[in-house]
Amino acid sequence: MIDCLEFRRRAGAEPFTADTDVAAHRQGCPACARHQDELRAMDGVIRQALAVDPARPATPTEVTAGATRRRFFAIAASLVAGAAVGVVLLVGAPRASIAREVIGHVEHEPGAMDATAPLAPAALAEALQPDGARLHPGAGDVTFAARCIFDGHVVPHLVVQTPQGPVTVLMLRHRTLDEPLHLSESGYEGVVLPAPRGSIAIVGEGIADIDGVARTVFESVDWGS
């Protein structure tokens, strides 16, 4: 049988302990039982207090400050399907950063562009459903769909076979833009468009009318409620 001091030591470390000695002492000591109840109630408050969400979207000011303060690189890595892990230098303003990140991600997933067979609807849904999005027919066959880590967030990554050639589509719910951003780098042409939820990047090689292709893809996306 443990004494009150030992009971409080154990209950103070583990308020919900299943220790039989603690349970036995509790039965015979109302004061210690009350103390344990208090500790348990406090743990409920602690649990609520700890359940923060540090991943909430940053304000534009924070994004700007963050880009210059802390990050010189970001990992543009696909970890779901067909990707190698890459590191992309992030220098300059956020607009330049997103362009580099998008191109970097595409460059590190060369295998994604190789597939030519249309994906089964279930495979496409698996990539889009966690974001509550869908893709209507019209933009072209989807030959690659995965959820990739981009800028520290898991995002849908698609390859759509458009009449002008395959394009990579990244749905970036966590990145907001005020206006379209055009990308032209390393032979890639692309555009990042503001979307109902964040933004969407459409990138391809040798696409004559990337704006037209991007518009078609954009209009095919159902962003969900």
Next chain:
Amino acid sequence: MNRAGGETDRRRRFGRLCESLRPDLLRFAWWLGRDRGLAEDVVQESLLRAWKSFDSLEDEGKARSWLLTIVRRELARSFEKKRPELTDVDALVAAESAVLAAPGDERVEEMRAAIFRLEEEYREPLVLQVLLGYSTKEIADLMGMQQGAVLTRLFRARARLRQQMGLAAEPEP
């Protein structure tokens, strides 16, 4: 399964782990580092390291502990590089006010601030126990400590919080 198929499967499995565990990793890193930018950087770097050594993970059921260990190491590396000799907690509170002001009643907010101000040696086991649901044995393994030392830290963590919340630290039996 051919080589390409195996690689795709490997990436898919890792991606799923990342997706499901990242929120916990980020919370853990934030409560330890008390800086949202640092937490995001640390988790990102940790996932990169994890990806590189994913083959060493024999049991995916232990992925969370494995990743938490990597995050702890990465945090330690970050602290070695740039932790100031003295930490101005008030400045940290101000800098992280947006996260600290997450939804919750007044009591919860008060508790959040109290936990934020706890010394790291008490904050870490408390986060592992209450937020992530680890047993004291698991915490001891993760932190490389004796179980008795973990119990002491947890006891002291709650005692300090009781004190900060205006409750008697050691009520009479």
